Amino acid sequence: MPGRIGANTWLWATIAAAAFGWALIAVVFAAIGPPAYVPHIFHNAHVEHLIAFYAMALLAAAGLPRAPLGRLIAALAVLAVVLAGVRMFMPYHRLSAAEDLLADIAGALAALAPILVGRFRERAERGSRPGAENGPADAS
Numbered sequence: 001m002p003g004r005i006g007a008n009t010w011l012w013a014t015i016a017a018a019a020f021g022w023a024l025i026a027v028v029f030a031a032i033g034p035p036a037y038v039p040h041i042f043h044n045a046h047v048e049h050l051i052a053f054y055a056m057a058l059l060a061a062a063g064l065p066r067a068p069l070g071r072l073i074a075a076l077a078v079l080a081v082v083l084a085g086v087r088m089f090m091p092y093h094r095l096s097a098a099e100d101l102l103a104d105i106a107g108a109l110a111a112l113a114p115i116l117v118g119r120f121r122e123r124a125e126r127g128s129r130p131g132a133e134n135g136p137a138d139a140s
Contacts, residue, residue, distance in 0.1 A: 017063030031083040047104040053107030080104035
């Protein structure tokens with residue numbers, strides 16, 4: 001049935017949505033928490049921002065399979081802007097708010113771009129076959 005999510009898909013989407021919730025909590029804490037309590041995996045904060053938003057975007061796309069990708073991108077961009085805005089007023093996070101914001105948005109776009117390209121290719125393929133539902137009329 002179109003529009004219906006199967007049992008296995010629902011299970012994986014639920015797991016991904018829960019992981020997205022935990023990732024969201026971790027990213028907010030890492031962004032505004034005291035630096036002494038935030039672990040650093042890489043020695044470059046911008047790489048950490050990019051990877052954090054890359055992972056959150058993937059988990060959001062998997063956990064919310066019916067949500068339009070444009071809304072996911074917009075929500076993650078708003079989160080990045082809000083976190084950058086909050087960090088600007090914190091004395092120990094002022095140095096690179098603009099660069100962090102750019103890394104956050106780049107991470108989200110890097111994760112969701114292949115999905116968008118895949119959907120574009122599916123639509124283009126459907127439209128190029130003779131007798132396709134929404135494609136051009138067959139000239140022969």
